[in-house]
Structures are given as structure tokens and as C-alpha cells.
Amino acid sequence: MTTPALQARDVTMRFGGLTAVRSVDLTVNTGEIVGLIGPNGAGKTTFFNCLTGLYVPTEGTVSYHDKVLPPKPHLVTKAGIARTFQNIRLFANMTVLENVLVGRHTRTKEGLWSALLRGPGFRKAEKASEERAMELLEFIGLAHKRDHLARNLPYGEQRKLEIARALASEPGLLLLDEPTAGMNPQETRATEELVFAIRDKGIAVLVIEHDMRFIFNLCDRVAVLVQGEKLIEGTSEVVQADERVVAAYLGEPFEGAPGDAEAAEVEAAEADAAAAGAEAPVTDAAETGTAPSTDGDKSAGTTKGEAQ
Numbered sequence: 001m002t003t004p005a006l007q008a009r010d011v012t013m014r015f016g017g018l019t020a021v022r023s024v025d026l027t028v029n030t031g032e033i034v035g036l037i038g039p040n041g042a043g044k045t046t047f048f049n050c051l052t053g054l055y056v057p058t059e060g061t062v063s064y065h066d067k068v069l070p071p072k073p074h075l076v077t078k079a080g081i082a083r084t085f086q087n088i089r090l091f092a093n094m095t096v097l098e099n100v101l102v103g104r105h106t107r108t109k110e111g112l113w114s115a116l117l118r119g120p121g122f123r124k125a126e127k128a129s130e131e132r133a134m135e136l137l138e139f140i141g142l143a144h145k146r147d148h149l150a151r152n153l154p155y156g157e158q159r160k161l162e163i164a165r166a167l168a169s170e171p172g173l174l175l176l177d178e179p180t181a182g183m184n185p186q187e188t189r190a191t192e193e194l195v196f197a198i199r200d201k202g203i204a205v206l207v208i209e210h211d212m213r214f215i216f217n218l219c220d221r222v223a224v225l226v227q228g229e230k231l232i233e234g235t236s237e238v239v240q241a242d243e244r245v246v247a248a249y250l251g252e253p254f255e256g257a258p259g260d261a262e263a264a265e266v267e268a269a270e271a272d273a274a275a276a277g278a279e280a281p282v283t284d285a286a287e288t289g290t291a292p293s294t295d296g297d298k299s300a301g302t303t304k305g306e307a308q
């Protein structure tokens, strides 16, 4: 039986005169991988920001396991929803392990005094956290890099580390915002496997992505946003076949649809070339060494509360 994990009802987000998201309903059931696609500026990230408390929706509600979520990011995380961002937000000058440990803070009970005094309770909790962080690093294949600085990881591994850090809060639902952006075909395929493995651990996934092959291979259901409104929602087959989607987004019939042998061959050749080729680029965050911001993705724009 399917149980709703996330339920967004009638979510609208206005920025002054601009309606970025208009009356969007979306349900993600436990055990599901759901895709959210749409052209640039369609409102996908804004919708994610409404789900995770970075923005207070102008109208509508977001519930998780039938409880309305307070629009505060740390309470949303505590409730069981974790996310990654479109732009990598690792702590560049911290190690791989430390980045994952940071992600555990909502799940540790030890308070400030306990941490300062480093009493037995704190040391026990610290050890348990480290063990759990190492399990997660094993899971995503980065355990051997635990002591490397995040900034020194290749791009694809930085993206994986972000996912590990999100998983460290022990979510029941993981939101991924363009997890394969900037990846080569081989890294994209590995990410696909990773998302399946996350789902197999009982974590539901909602993913924004522009790579249609990735989305249509991966998702049980796909919702399409166009100009802030949900155009259609359905299985990959239904969405790909919808003429409005083709017109509004895909532009032409999707060539890499599952079963398209020619596209699969091209992809395999690209992956082989990538495997033999150059190292992945380093991210902005790594180059500049900047710490992650706590704002929404549009950090120059309106953040939570300001839009009301």
C-alpha cells in the first residue's frame, strides 16, 4: 500500500508581481522516486524552497506524514526531509568526514555544555555519529577519502558528498536539485544507481533535473512545471508522450527515451570516452573556498518571509 510522505497542496509563491509557483499540488509516496522537470525559470527551485522552509509559500500547505511542516529549514530537516542544492554547498576547507558530521547535527542530542566539557555522554554520542558518518561514506563510496579536504575532491565526488551529508540527517525524503549538473555521462549513470540505492533503503526521493534520460530512467512519476503551473504528472511514458510537454519543454520528441537503442549506444560510447578522459572540473565552491550560504539558491533575491 502506498502511503503519502510529502503532500504539497495548492502551493503558490509570489515575488511582488511575479507568480513563480501557482497552485501546485504534489504528493511523494514512501518508496517512490518522483521527478520535477520544466524549462528554466519554471519555478522548480522556488517550489523546493517552499517545501523546505526557505520560503514561506504565499498560499498553500506542505505536510509530511500528515503533519503540516513549519516553514523553518531546521524544523523541516528535523521532521525528516533533507535536500541538496543546485550549486554545491560543501564546507570546502573541512574534511569529507567533517562535512558529513555537520549533517548529523539535527540528530545529536548533546547540548552546548556537554560539548564544551566533553563529558562521557558527549564522547559516546561523538563516536556513534562518526560511525554513522563512516557508514554513509562507505555507502556512497567515499570512505577512503574521509580525511581529504572537500575542496580537493573531483566534481562528481563533491556532489556525492553533498548527498551523504544530506543523508546524515536520517531523512525519510530526500530532495535533489539538479544532482547531475556538470557531470559526465559515467558520473550521471553512477548517480542514477546511487538514487536507486537510496530508494532501496526506504528513502523517498524528489528530484529536479534537466537531463531527461536520467529522469525518465529513474522516476516512478514525473511532474512537469511550466511557468509556475503543473502542466501534467504521470509515468515517464505518459509524460514523454504528452504533446504539450514536447511543445513546452522537450521541443522535439525525446530521443533518449528508454528503449532507444541508438541513444543508449551513443551514451555508452560517451561514458567510455569520459572514463578514459580528463579529470572533472573543480567547483566554484572549491575554487573560492567559500563556506556554504544559508540562503535559498537565489541568494540575491527575496528569502523566507520577505515575499509576504
Ligand SMILES: Nc1ncnc2c1ncn2[C@@H]1O[C@H](COP(=O)(O)OP(=O)(O)OP(=O)(O)O)[C@@H](O)[C@H]1O
Residues within 6 Å of the ligand: 015, 018, 020, 038, 039, 040, 041, 042, 043, 044, 045, 046, 047, 298, 300, 301, 302, 303
Ligand atoms: N528570490 C527570488 N526573488 C524574485 N524572483 C525570484 C526569486 N527566486 C526565483 N525567482 C523567479 O521565479 C521564477 C522561477 O525561478 P526558479 O529558479 O524557481 O525556476 P527553475 O525552474 O528552478 O529554473 P532553473 O531550471 O533555471 O533552475 C523565475 O522567474 C525567477 O526569476
